[in-house]
Amino acid sequence: MVASNKKIIPIMARMLEKFAAVILLLMVLHIVADVLLKFLFNYPLPGTLNIVANYYMVACVFLPIAIVELTRGNIAVDLFFKLLPKSIRFVLLITGTLFSLFFFALLGYQSIFDAVKSYNKGEFIDGIVIIQIWPSRFILPIGLGIAVFILVYRLIHELRNGEQELLPPSEEDVRGEV
Numbered sequence: 001m002v003a004s005n006k007k008i009i010p011i012m013a014r015m016l017e018k019f020a021a022v023i024l025l026l027m028v029l030h031i032v033a034d035v036l037l038k039f040l041f042n043y044p045l046p047g048t049l050n051i052v053a054n055y056y057m058v059a060c061v062f063l064p065i066a067i068v069e070l071t072r073g074n075i076a077v078d079l080f081f082k083l084l085p086k087s088i089r090f091v092l093l094i095t096g097t098l099f100s101l102f103f104f105a106l107l108g109y110q111s112i113f114d115a116v117k118s119y120n121k122g123e124f125i126d127g128i129v130i131i132q133i134w135p136s137r138f139i140l141p142i143g144l145g146i147a148v149f150i151l152v153y154r155l156i157h158e159l160r161n162g163e164q165e166l167l168p169p170s171e172e173d174v175r176g177e178v
Contacts, residue, residue, distance in 0.1 A: 009070075009149055009150060009153045010070060012066065012146055012149075013066035013067040013069075013070045013146065013150055014067065016063045016064060016066050016067065016143065016146060017063070017064050017066075017067040019059075019063055020059055020060050020063040020064045023055075023056055023059045023060055023063070024056070024060050026056065027052060027056035027057075027060070030045070030048060030051065030052070030056070031048065031052065033045060034048040046127070046128040046129045047125075047127060047128065047129045047131050050125045050127060050131050050133070051131060054125070054131070054133045054136045055133075055136045055139075058136050058139050058140070059136075059139050062139050062140050062142075062143030062144065063139065063142070063143045064143075065104070065143050065144065065146075065147040066143065066146040066147045066149075066150045069100065069104075069147050069150045069151055069154065070150050070153075070154065072154075090158075090162070093158060094155070094158060094159065097151060097154055097155045097158060098155065100151055101148060101151040101152065101155065104144050104147045104148050104151060105144075105148050107140075107144055108140070108141050108144030108145050108147075108148055111137070111140035111141045111144060112141045114137060114140075115134075115137035115138045115140065115141055118133070118134040118137040119134045119137070119138075121134070122134060123137070
């Protein structure tokens with residue numbers, strides 16, 4: 001089944017969300033195995049802390065950013081926002097999207113240079129075992145880059161639909177069948 005251009009970006013966001021969920025499950029299994037081996041056999045898995053901190057946690061934080069942005073799932077305080085006239089809410093919505101777009105684009109841009117620098121150095125952590133961590137540095141530009149695409153997509157969608165588009169996309173729009 002071929003997806004329309006309108007659905008490609010939400011599909012990418014869903015794929016990253018599912019990939020992050022798999023990584024979260026792997027992290028849980030890894031930590032449980034480490035704890036069991038440590039207490040049952042006095043032999044913890046070497047490098048668990050470094051793998052969790054440099055791979056699993058980074059992926060679990062930065063890969064789902066796209067779906068959070070698509071569904072406007074960020075933490076928001078609507079105490080005064082809902083009391084404002086619809087036109088002002090629309091301007092604030094566009095302004096917030098633009099600020100998010102700028103922030104993620106800047107952070108993603110810098111993270112590309114950091115990832116390449118880490119790759120060129122062959123960055124690793126030396127402990128009981130040597131763990132190459134330079135590959136994990138590329139998770140940020142991937143997650144943030146797709147979040148930027150989502151924000152551009154969302155901004156265009158908000159501008160096209162005018163003041164009517166003050167609610168997040170429906171579940172069918174975001175979670176529809178691939």
